Amino acid sequence: MFQKFFLITSIILLLAFSSCTKKTDTVNSFCYWKTDFSISAQELKKMDELNVNHIYLRLFDVDWNSFEKEALPVGTINKWWNGEIGNQEITPCIYITNTVIKNSSKKQLDSLALKIKKRTTSILSSFSESYARNKVWELETSGYQCNCDRDSLHHIVDSLASIEQKHFDNKIKDLLIDCDWTKETRDNYFYFLSRLKRHLPSYQINATIRLWQYKNKKIAGIPPIERGLLMCYNTNNPADYSTNNSIASLEQIEQYYTTKPYPIKLDIALPLFNWGVIYHNKQFKGLLSGVNPNELIADTLNYKQTKENMFTYRTDMVVGDQYIRNGDEIKIEHLSAGELEAIIRSIHNNIEIDNKARITFFSLDTTEINNYGIDKIKNMYQLFHN
Amino acid sequence: MELTRSKICTSFFIISLLQISLLNACGWFENSETIRLACFKAETKGMKNFRPFYYSANLYNSSESDPDENDIISNCQEWQKKLGTQVLVQDIYKVLYNITPEQFQQAYEDHKLTELIPNNSFIKELEKKSNKELLEYIRFSKELEYYNFKTYGKWESWEDENRDWFAGYEVKFKESYNYIYSKLNTSDQFLRLRYAFQRIKICYYQNEHNRVKELYLNYFERINDQTILVPWAMLYYAHSEDKSGNHIYANYLYSRVFDLCESKKYVAMQWFNKQPEIIEQTLSFANNDIEKANIISMACFRNPGPAIDQIKMCYSLGSTNNYFTTLVAREINKIEDWILTPQLTEYAPSVELSDEWYTDREAAMKKNLNKDKLYLQTFKIFLISCQQNAKAELKDFLSLAIAHLCFINNEMAAGQKFIGTISANTNESILIQKNVELCLIKLRSSNILDNSTQTDIANHLKEIEQIAKSNHEYFKTLYSLTRIISKEYRSKNKNAIAGLLFMRSEIYKDKYEMLNEGYTYNDEGNFENYYYWPIAYFDRYATLNDMTELIALLQNKNKTIFQQYITTQYLPDINVYKDLKATIAFRNNDLSLTEDILKEIPSNFWDNNYEFKNYLNEDPFLPKRLSYAYKRDFTYHFNKYDFIKKLNKLLNDAEQKKDAASYLLLGHAFYNCSYWGNAWMMTCYGKGSEEDYYYSSDYQFGSNFKQRRAYQEENYFKCTLAKKYYTKACELAINNEQKAMANLMIHCCKEAEYDFYFITSEDDQKIAPYAPDNELIEFYKRFKNTDVFRKYKCPEMDQYIAKIN
Incomplete structure (x- = not known):
């Protein structure tokens, strides 16, 4: 009798604990946002160490061309690829400007959906071939070296290549559309998404959700998608001189929490980058990526530190396309590991995610990964599991 | 043959404008323009726009023709003049040249121009109602710019994701035609000219060349205003004339475009025809002497040879402007290249005018040097006459040019005199060049071993180094x-x-x-x-x-x-130089000094540096020539110091004891230290295949083949020392084994000498096949029963003997 009681109590307690501790088994992910698809061996190694099983891969942007009066692709990823990738699944991404949605008629949106489908499948087909070629080239090379019968060799290689192509194709299960739609463009955008779904039935169509859209569901609406990628960064406008950190801060993110859960399953996107915001007379001038604050501190000839994250230029210099003048300022915006962990904990406690949720960092960059350290990033992923 | 082939390759590279050093089937070459020696760099004010046409081994000097963007600034200033000084030139520049057409169009449509370009005085002015037409023009010109450059780098095609897709110049200008037509009637001359210019462009790309001419003549030929649009429009007019078959007049127009603006100099020069017969006809269109001088100057800018006649003609036509000074500078650089480049590098002049090098390089160099020095004198005399009549900056420039020629010709006192006439207030470029000339004069007129002279030289060089940064x-x-x-x-x-x-x-x-x-x-x-x-x-x-x-x-x-x-x-590390010193001593056959120097070097130096352990890794007392008879062992630990110490001991023993065995070992060692042996790295740091023999592909430091021939009393190639010791061994041999070995190795030395002689002979020389001397005959006749014979006889030697018999 006592044993029965003990057993039942244990089971009840076990269930209770299970429901209290939000144990999730999320998917570790990274964003790859460059126009040349070339993941280095070092980056692959880092992804292995971090158990990254998924990447978001930007294929191209779409912007409105005011001369052609239509949406046109911009910055398409280079179709040449060496085929090197690990076991990661891939989600192709397309960024669409709100202006496109605003200016396009329904007919144009229909056409846009079709064109995106065509371009996406063409690029993915090319990647699939590259992937297969990379897998079989070793076999092909050793076959030539051992003077195998050429016809048989080609037959084997071709068969293996088509198997590898299928293998690559199976990595892609969904497509992500990134668009910061507004109340005015909501209907058009949702229409576009539904059209896209019809043209690409083999992929799940997902979309990004900004924090303001997450909070203001009535105004922003809920897009007709399976999953949303909640972008927990770029919470402020970098052009605002008074903002301390436009990338993200715990205080800013916490302002977006709601009591009601979001009706669509969410994945989470977090920042793993820094930038320098250039100001001229407190007017926003531009952004510089990959700035190392330690270099600025050491370079007292060219920079004068005025605050912890603020420097003044002492000389004129050209950096990329920017002509920065003596007296201009640069604000280094960056999240420390501690700050990022605090944000993660907060998100994990306040935003519901499921077992299949992807936790993705923007973006894959060896320098940034080294800056934070493998262990720290691992820990950040782990925080979603606890 | 190697030399000829390499010169052909060099010429090919110059012609094909190859800019960087690269590896190819003909060998490694340095870029001709890089090699070219040039100290003279003075410029008068305004010369910098002629930089693409400075003397260069490339077709054009790599430089923009309008580095200060003078033309664009002129255009911005015209807009400022139109709108008033409250509009800043930099604001106009930003709108016209830093905002893309797409950005502008979108902001224009959304009425957000002030958001796109905040605090911009030009936009502020354009948005006023009274300037509506001006704003409309900007919008329209941006639209045309978009269509003008609708290629790779702008928008991509949906049809083709290939990023190299090139759309060409797509024109949807039928609507634009009527639009511009209506605007050409405006009373505002400023706008009228601009629309006319846009129309000219469109007509040109539509191949309506008659229309281009008509538009130019109607709107630009007779205007009184100074506007940058005149030469810009004239360029299209020139192109149209060219395409319509009026090549001579087009040529004249190109010369006018060249003269009237900076940014189009390069393209005008590219289209300009410098053929003498064409120049003659082009001159007939010139309205005055200066225009004639400019035409001749343009032709001269592309003349790589002596151009004094053309320069004199320009001068006599009254040209003392930047054309003239650029031509003078070019001529000085040519003379530097012709005289100094061959003297101070392993190369011929970077721009070659004849193929005399191919046949007899030394003779060609001597002949050309005499010709070039004569030319230098002629040119100097001409410059002196110009300098006497010149004033201000031109006078300073010419004084420098003359001083530099004096330096090249070793006339230091004369050079110093001209340097003394240069004003202290002249432009910076001339002052820097003066510094260079003073350094050169100091070099030749003072004692360069003197500390103060050396300090002056170093200070001059350091000053120029600062400028070079x-x-x-x-x-x-x-x-x-x-x-x-x-x-x-x-x-x-x-x-x-x-x-x-x-x-x-x-x-x-x-x-x-x-x-x-x-x-x-x-x-x-x-x-x-x-x-x-x-x-x-x-x-x-x-x-x-x-x-x-x-x-x-x-x-x-x-x-x-x-x-x-x-x-x-x-x-x-200093031991690298000590090792070299020891090697030089060894080459001089001074073994005791070699030993003393090597003693100072750490014993593991040759294990850890260079390729010593890869090439000094066999027993130096086993002749490599006989390696067919034994298994080569590359694990030998070779230490230079130990080796030389042993050689010294052997020498001592050999002389003291008259010991054949010691002499044999010495012979083996010196054989192996020759080119033919396994310890050649004792004597030399490198060994190639053909390059050792007659021509070095070392274009930086030059061949050291001549030096190598003399190493160790010619032992390096001819085994002279080895043979000497083997001969002594033979004389002092106490048994047949020693005699056999000595004879065998003397034969090997003679064979090596023959090989060297054969390979270094001219291709067309008939060389008799190798005939072994007595030593081999003796080896076969008298020492058949020795172990040495049994071990080292070989089919090659059998064949030699068979031929004799």
């Missing part, structure tokens, strides 16, 4: 100067200094090339960090005294300014 063109000046100075020290047998300066000059040359090609220069160097590079010069030219001086200089803790300057570069 912000203007990389001056690295060429530094390269040329240090090369000249190095030669002066070499002529005084101060090879330690000469070598260090030579290396500095190579580094400057490398910096110039990298920065000129748009690469960043790695201060750690490209090839200077290799083991051999820092000793290459000394390996060729240094004596033992030089090496002693060099080592002392490097180890000196209280260096003078000059010494600090020449040693501020990558220099290896």
Whole structure:
């Protein structure tokens, strides 16, 4: 009798604990946002160490061309690829400007959906071939070296290549559309998404959700998608001189929490980058990526530190396309590991995610990964599991 | 054959505008423009727009023709004049040239121009109602710009994701035609001209060349206003005339465009026809002497040969402007290239005018030097006559030019006199060149071994180095100067200094090339960090005294300014130079000195440096020539010091005891230290295949084949010392084994000598096949029963003997 009681109590307690501790088994992910698809061996190694099983891969942007009066692709990823990738699944991404949605008629949106489908499948087909070629080239090379019968060799290689192509194709299960739609463009955008779904039935169509859209569901609406990628960064406008950190801060993110859960399953996107915001007379001038604050501190000839994250230029210099003048300022915006962990904990406690949720960092960059350290990033992923 | 082939390849590279050094089937070559020596770089004000046409081994000097964007600024100033001084030129510039058409169009449609370009005085003015037409023009011109450049880099096609897709110049200008037509009737001359210009462009690309002419003549030919649109429109007019078959008139128009604006100089020159018969006809269109002079000057800018006649003609037509000074500068650079490049580098002049090099290089060099010196005198006399009539900046410029020619011709006093006439207030470029000339004059007129002279030279060079940090063109000046100075020290047998300066000059040359090609220069160097590079010069030219001086200089803790300057570069560990010194002593056959020097070097030096352990890894007392009879063992631990010590002992023993065995070992050692042996790296640092024999592909330091021939009393190629010791061994041999070995090895030495003779003979020389001497015959006849014979006889020797029998 006592044993029965003990057993039942244990089971009840076990269930209770299970429901209290939000144990999730999320998917570790990274964003790859460059126009040349070339993941280095070092980056692959880092992804292995971090158990990254998924990447978001930007294929191209779409912007409105005011001369052609239509949406046109911009910055398409280079179709040449060496085929090197690990076991990661891939989600192709397309960024669409709100202006496109605003200016396009329904007919144009229909056409846009079709064109995106065509371009996406063409690029993915090319990647699939590259992937297969990379897998079989070793076999092909050793076959030539051992003077195998050429016809048989080609037959084997071709068969293996088509198997590898299928293998690559199976990595892609969904497509992500990134668009910061507004109340005015909501209907058009949702229409576009539904059209896209019809043209690409083999992929799940997902979309990004900004924090303001997450909070203001009535105004922003809920897009007709399976999953949303909640972008927990770029919470402020970098052009605002008074903002301390436009990338993200715990205080800013916490302002977006709601009591009601979001009706669509969410994945989470977090920042793993820094930038320098250039100001001229407190007017926003531009952004510089990959700035190392330690270099600025050491370079007292060219920079004068005025605050912890603020420097003044002492000389004129050209950096990329920017002509920065003596007296201009640069604000280094960056999240420390501690700050990022605090944000993660907060998100994990306040935003519901499921077992299949992807936790993705923007973006894959060896320098940034080294800056934070493998262990720290691992820990950040782990925080979603606890 | 190697030389001929390489010269053809060099010429091919010059013609095909190859800009960077590269590896190809003909071998490694340096860029001709990089090699070219040039110290003269003075410019008068305004000359910088002629930089693309400065003398260069490339078709054009790599430089923009309007680096200060004078034309664009002129356009902005015209807009400012139209709108008033409350509109800033930089604001106009930003809108016209820094905002893309797409950005502008979108902001215009959304009425957000002030958001796109905040606080912009030009936009503020354009948005006023009274300036509506002006704003509309900007919008329209941006739209045309979009269609003009709708190619790769702008928008992509949906049809083709290939990023190299090129759409060409798509024109949907039927609507634009009528639109512009209506605007051409505006009363506003400012706008009218601009619309006319846009129309000219459209008509040109639509191949409506008659319309282009009509528009130009109606709107631009007779206007009184100074506007940058005139030459811009004239260029299209010139192109249209060209395409319509009016080539001569087009040629004239190109010369006018060249003269009237900066940004189109380059394209005008590209289309300009400089053929003498065409120039003659083009001159008939010139309205005055200056226009004639400009036409002749343009033709002259592309003349790589002596151009004094053309320059004299320009001068007589009254041309003393930037055309004239650019031509003078070109001519000075030509003379530098013709005279100095062959003297101070391993190369011919960078721009070659004849193929005389192909046949007899030495004779061609001598003949050309005489011709070039004569030309130098002729040109100098002409410049002196010009200088006497010149004033201000031109006078200073010509004084410098004359001084420089004096330097090249070794007329120091005359050169000094002209330098003395230069005003202290002249432009910076002339002052820098004056500095260079003073350095050159000091070099030749003072004692360069004197500390104060050396300090002056170092200070001059350091000043120019500072300037070069912000203007990389001056690295060429530094390269040329240090090369000249190095030669002066070499002529005084101060090879330690000469070598260090030579290396500095190579580094400057490398910096110039990298920065000129748009690469960043790695201060750690490209090839200077290799083991051999820092000793290459000394390996060729240094004596033992030089090496002693060099080592002392490097180890000196209280260096003078000059010494600090020449040693501020990558220099290896001092033992590298000690090893070289020992090698030189060894080449001089001074074994006891060799031993003393090697004693100072750590014993593991040859295990850890260079390729010593890969090439000094066999027993040096087993002749390599006989290796067919034994299994070669590459695990031998070779130590140079131990080896020389043993040689000295053997020499001693051999002389004292009259010992054949010692002489045999000495013979083996010296055989192996020759080119033919397994310890050749005792004597030489490198060994190629053909390049050893008659022509070196070392374009930096030059061949040292001549030096190598003389190493160790010619032992390196001819085994003279080895043969001497084998002969002694033979005389003192106490048994047949020793005699057999001695005879065998004498034969091997003679065979090596024959091989050397055969390979270094001219191709068309008939060389008799090798016929062995008595030694081999004796070997076969008298020593058949020896172990040596049994072990070392071989089919090749059998064949020799069979032929004799």
